[in-house]
Amino acid sequence: MKNVVRLAILASVLLPALAFADERWYWATAQCSDEDDETVYMFAALVDITTDIDPDSDEPQESKDHARFGFGNYAEDTYAEQYCGVAEITAQNMYATSSFDTREEAEASLDDYVAREEADDRPWLKIIRVDEYDYDSTE
Numbered sequence: 001m002k003n004v005v006r007l008a009i010l011a012s013v014l015l016p017a018l019a020f021a022d023e024r025w026y027w028a029t030a031q032c033s034d035e036d037d038e039t040v041y042m043f044a045a046l047v048d049i050t051t052d053i054d055p056d057s058d059e060p061q062e063s064k065d066h067a068r069f070g071f072g073n074y075a076e077d078t079y080a081e082q083y084c085g086v087a088e089i090t091a092q093n094m095y096a097t098s099s100f101d102t103r104e105e106a107e108a109s110l111d112d113y114v115a116r117e118e119a120d121d122r123p124w125l126k127i128i129r130v131d132e133y134d135y136d137s138t139e
Contacts, residue, residue, distance in 0.1 A: 006014070023050045024099040025106035026067035027113070028133070030075035031093045032084035041083045042127045044114060046106050047096065049135045068096035070135040101133040 026049060031042040047067040070093030079085050100106040114127055 004042060014029060023048065025049075025101070025103050026064055026096050026109050027106050027110035028067045028071035028094070028096040029070040030089050030095075031113055032076075032080045032086055032089050034084045034092050036085070038124055041079070042117070043079050043130050044104065044110060044127060045075075045130045046110060046132045047135060049099075049101070064096040064098055066135050071096070071133045073091055074133055075130070079128070083128075092125045 026047040027044065028047050029044045029117070031040055038136050047070065049066055049070075052129050069091070072089055072091070075094075076087075076089040080089050097109065100109065114129065115129055117125065
């Protein structure tokens with residue numbers, strides 16, 4: 001009987017927490033230019049966003065803008081100076097897709113996008129796939 005009570009207490013604590021978190025997948029790009037050799041570097045990554053859910057609306061409080069600006073700012077801090085010699089990636093050079101329910105869907109979409117971009121004859125464009133970027137608003 002004690003185990004049943006413990007299980008009920010544990011479930012009452014954990015289940016509401018699970019109901020108010022939502023994980024969505026995006027992919028995002030950010031780009032900057034090396035003015036010396038006119039190369040454009042496009043950084044691309046899957047973005048994992050865990051969002052809080054407003055219990056009154058059942059709508060995610062976050063949007064693809066968090067994927068766009070979160071990854072864009074990360075790329076700016078991590079890659080812009082190294083590849084482009086600049087300290088800033090402007091908002092107009094950041095992009096994110098609408099959400100996907102699974103990582104696999106987002107990855108397939110990003111793979112298709114990168115393949116299309118690489119198929120174009122643009123020797124000045126260098127696409128760099130980077131590690132997955134996690135945005136977690138529940139922390």
